[in-house]
Amino acid sequence: MNGSNTGPGSTHPATLATVDGEARPAHGALPAIEVDELRRSFGAVEALRGVSLEVRGGDIHAVLGPNGAGKTTLMRILCGLVDPSAGSAYVMDRRTGGPPSTRKSIGLVPSGDRSFYLRLSGFDNLVFFGRINGLRHRAARVRAAEVLEAVSLTDAGRRPVSTYSHGMQKRLAFGRALLHDPAVLLVDEATHDLDPAAAAQVRALTTERAQSGTAVLWATQRIEELAGFAERVTVLDRGVVCFEGTVAALAAEGGGDRHVVGLGPRTTTDLAAMSAALSGIGKIQPASDAGHVLLTLAPGVSLGAALSALTAAGAEVTSCRDERPPIERAFLAVTAARAA
Amino acid sequence: MTVLVAEARKIPAFLRRDLLLMLSYRAAFVGDLLAIAVQAMTFGFIAKLVEPSALPSYNGVQVGYFEFVMVGVVIATVSGLLLQKVSMAIRQEQMIGTLESLLVTPTHPTTVQAGSAAFDLLFVPVRMAVLLLVVALTLGLDFQADGILPSIVLLGCFVPFVWGLGLIAAGVVVTFRRGAGVIGVAMAMLGLASGAFFPLGLLPQWVQAIAEANPVAIAIEGTRGALIGGAGWSDVGTGVLILVPLSAVAVLAGVVAFRAALAREYRNGTLGLY
Numbered sequence: 001m002n003g004s005n006t007g008p009g010s011t012h013p014a015t016l017a018t019v020d021g022e023a024r025p026a027h028g029a030l031p032a033i034e035v036d037e038l039r040r041s042f043g044a045v046e047a048l049r050g051v052s053l054e055v056r057g058g059d060i061h062a063v064l065g066p067n068g069a070g071k072t073t074l075m076r077i078l079c080g081l082v083d084p085s086a087g088s089a090y091v092m093d094r095r096t097g098g099p100p101s102t103r104k105s106i107g108l109v110p111s112g113d114r115s116f117y118l119r120l121s122g123f124d125n126l127v128f129f130g131r132i133n134g135l136r137h138r139a140a141r142v143r144a145a146e147v148l149e150a151v152s153l154t155d156a157g158r159r160p161v162s163t164y165s166h167g168m169q170k171r172l173a174f175g176r177a178l179l180h181d182p183a184v185l186l187v188d189e190a191t192h193d194l195d196p197a198a199a200a201q202v203r204a205l206t207t208e209r210a211q212s213g214t215a216v217l218w219a220t221q222r223i224e225e226l227a228g229f230a231e232r233v234t235v236l237d238r239g240v241v242c243f244e245g246t247v248a249a250l251a252a253e254g255g256g257d258r259h260v261v262g263l264g265p266r267t268t269t270d271l272a273a274m275s276a277a278l279s280g281i282g283k284i285q286p287a288s289d290a291g292h293v294l295l296t297l298a299p300g301v302s303l304g305a306a307l308s309a310l311t312a313a314g315a316e317v318t319s320c321r322d323e324r325p326p327i328e329r330a331f332l333a334v335t336a337a338r339a340a
Numbered sequence: 341m342t343v344l345v346a347e348a349r350k351i352p353a354f355l356r357r358d359l360l361l362m363l364s365y366r367a368a369f370v371g372d373l374l375a376i377a378v379q380a381m382t383f384g385f386i387a388k389l390v391e392p393s394a395l396p397s398y399n400g401v402q403v404g405y406f407e408f409v410m411v412g413v414v415i416a417t418v419s420g421l422l423l424q425k426v427s428m429a430i431r432q433e434q435m436i437g438t439l440e441s442l443l444v445t446p447t448h449p450t451t452v453q454a455g456s457a458a459f460d461l462l463f464v465p466v467r468m469a470v471l472l473l474v475v476a477l478t479l480g481l482d483f484q485a486d487g488i489l490p491s492i493v494l495l496g497c498f499v500p501f502v503w504g505l506g507l508i509a510a511g512v513v514v515t516f517r518r519g520a521g522v523i524g525v526a527m528a529m530l531g532l533a534s535g536a537f538f539p540l541g542l543l544p545q546w547v548q549a550i551a552e553a554n555p556v557a558i559a560i561e562g563t564r565g566a567l568i569g570g571a572g573w574s575d576v577g578t579g580v581l582i583l584v585p586l587s588a589v590a591v592l593a594g595v596v597a598f599r600a601a602l603a604r605e606y607r608n609g610t611l612g613l614y
Contacts, residue, residue: 042609073609079444082609097606100446101343108444114437117357119364124357131353132447132455134346140353160364176441 030093032057032105032184032215033078038087040073040239047073049239050087055232057183060206060216062226062247064331065236071219072111074236075188078217079108091184104134107177111189111219113169118162122153122172125161126179133180140179147175151205167198174205185209185216192222203229223328227251235334242334253330257297260287261310262319269314277313282306294323347451354455355462362459373471376417380475383409396539399569407481407568412536414468415495415560419502420527421464422457426506427523429456431513440611449602450595453510461503465495487566494566494576498559500587507594511601530556555586 031054040048048070055061063071076082077089080097089096092105116125123144130140148157151171161169170190177185187206191199203225210216218230226233226247233250235243243250269277271293274284281301285294297306307317362369387406395403430453433439442452469492476483509523531537533547534556540548551557558579565575605611 040609076440076609081440081443081606081611083606100448102446103444104446106444108441110440112437115441117361117436117438120357120360124360128353128357129441129445132350132442132445132452134350134446136349137352 031055031090032092033061033217034088034090035074035078036088038074038077038089039085040070040077040082041085047239048077048084051234051236051239051241052087053234053241053244055184055215055217057213057215058210059232060210060218060230062230062233063217063219063236064221064223064226064233065219066221066335068238069221069236070239071221071236072188073239075108075186075217075219078184078186079103079106104180105183107180107182107185109170109173109177109185109187109190111192113166113173115173116161116169119160121158122161122164122168123148123157125172126176129176130179135180143179147178150178151175152201167194170194170198170202171205174202178209183214185214186219187216188219189221190218191220191225199225223331235331237335243330250330250334253333257303258323259295259297259303260289260321260323261293261295261307261315261317263291263293264316264318266316267314274310274313274315277309278306281309284310295320347448350447350451351455351458355459358456358459362463373467376468376471377475379413380410380471380479383413384479394539396541397569398565399571399575401569403564403568404482406479407483408539408564409537410472410475410481411564411567412534412560414472415498415563416531416534416536416556418465418468418495418499419530419556419559422460422499422502423506423509423523423527425460425464426453426457426503427509427513429453429460430510431517432456434514434611443611450599453507453598457503457506461499465499483567484570486572487563487568487570490566490571490573490576491563494559494562494579494583497580497583497587498555501555501583501590504587504590504592504594507591508597510594511597514598514601514605530554533557534560536560553582555583558582 033053033055035051035053038048038051039046051070051074053061053063063074065071073082077084078091078096080103083097091102094102094105096102116122117128120128126144126147127137127140130143131137135143145154145157148154151174153168153171153175156164156168161172164172174187174190177187185206187202190202190206194202199222206216206218207229220226230247232245233243233247234241235250243253271284271286274293278284278295280298282295282297285296287294295306295310297303303320307320311317384406387404387409390405392402392404395405395408397403430439433442433452433456439452443449447455472481475481505526509526512522533540533543533551533554535543535551536556540551540557540561543551562576562579565571566573569575602611
């Protein structure tokens with residue numbers, strides 16, 4: 001795709017003309033978000049260096065990367081707050097950065113928590129944002145009440161936002177992003193500073209939206225939340241895409257399920273014998289900790305079966321713990337490969 | 341046209357938001373009114389020192405200093421407050437962190453600016469008019485009732501001029517993140533050459549020449565003519581004819597300056613930075 005001859009707000013060059021702000025590809029048809037060779041520099045700093053990705057309606061696509069990877073810059077370009085230096089970004093067939101109508105289809109959950117009028121109630125905040133999203137007053141009130149219920153804030157809805165906990169404000173931000181029922185949801189590090197229960201609730205709400213056909217772009221540095229949540233992932237590191245594919249494929253880059261096994265003094269076997277005992281179901285390697293070995297399971301093999309085989313071979317197993325989760329290992333592997 | 345109507349429909353949402361925010365700061369609201377009332381009282385005492393013969397007459401009516409200065413104080417205060425509020429409206433959103441949340445909605449940035457200033461554009465003149473009325477009733481200001489409507493029309497033509505200046509200042513503030521000082525100096529200069537506190541005749545000749553084209557001075561003198569001299573529509577007509585084109589130019593220049601400043605922020609990616 002080459003969007004260089006199209007201006008902000010124009011429709012995607014590969015599609016037929018669309019009604020202003022109304023274009024919405026059917027689920028699974030054209031991508032809801034399409035980013036091609038996107039670049040953005042801030043002075044000498046290149047925040048994005050040729051990033052490309054696609055997200056379809058109903059998908060949760062994670063953008064994984066450490067601080068400074070370019071995740072927030074990508075989000076800000078998609079919602080029109082920053083112009084790209086080069087490349088193109090389309091949301092629902094419309095080039096980002098165009099007239100305000102191009103933002104009708106976008107709901108943003110920002111990473112910061114300073115995005116509300118703290119002296120107003122959650123309800124009044126939502127009514128206000130509903131109205132500037134184009135709802136009439138009565139409709140905005142009805143929608144605000146619905147959204148408060150959806151994010152479990154009905155009871156706190158009439159209290160000033162200044163009295164909300166961090167998690168409540170994040171849920172309110174999530175609710176605000178849903179006010180106008182957007183086709184695309186951009187979620188920027190929504191869970192990075194939430195407790196596990198609050199983070200799980202935000203992920204559940206996101207999954208619910210995706211199931212209703214919304215395309216979700218989920219920027220995060222929390223690797224552990226991807227499994228079972230996002231379908232696809234783009235790993236960013238210093239503005240460069242290091243990996244793009246399914247979460248399962250990323251996990252596979254990490255080399256399978258690995259455990260650190262502690263061996264007791266009554267162990268009567270050595271590494272070679274244990275390797276032989278694990279033939280076909282896993283492999284054993286020395287671990288960095290003394291008195292421990294690293295057990296890598298073959299696909300589909302249960303940990304119990306492997307430990308039984310080790311015990312039968314004369315190992316006294318005193319402890320067993322997960323090594324780094326495979327996605328984390330994969331992330332480190334793909335970013336290290338780029339650095340090398 | 342449809343887009344304009346849709347954008348205009350959002351302005352009441354800003355008005356409601358700012359009314360609720362103002363009501364949440366009741367002490368500040370009352371304190372603000374008290375400060376202005378004390379200022380009025382101060383001028384009431386100063387008025388005892390000023391000989392009416394040192395002041396101009398309006399439509400043959402010799403004005404007392406209290407009437408003279410209260411009209412000037414009210415209009416100068418309205419101008420200053422509006423300029424400050426309009427220019428800082430976007431900066432305020434930037435500081436409290438809500439600007440990006442507003443700009444990711446399908447709302448035009450100019451609507452966000454106008455909406456954020458709308459409450460003050462309406463409320464500040466109304467509040468000052470009420471104050472003037474209260475002072476008139478309690479401290480005995482001698483105003484002509486038939487000058488009220490012409491004054492309102494004149495000031496209605498003047499307020500967009502201040503809004504336009506405010507938009508230009510808002511562009512400067514969005515670009516440089518500072519500007520309150522410059523705005524303060526600009527308002528002091530306009531105030532000095534407006535005849536708000538003393539007759540323009542006391543100024544050096546060359547400043548008088550500038551003052552005659554100063555929209556603040558035109559608004560003040562026209563209002564004095566209507567309210568004090570009871571000249572009705574005859575005294576405000578010339579002022580209206582001068583202020584309407586000046587206001588139109590100021591608003592146009594303001595919109596252009598503000599949009600240019602925002603476009604620069606989008607290009608630089610610094611809109612959310614404070």
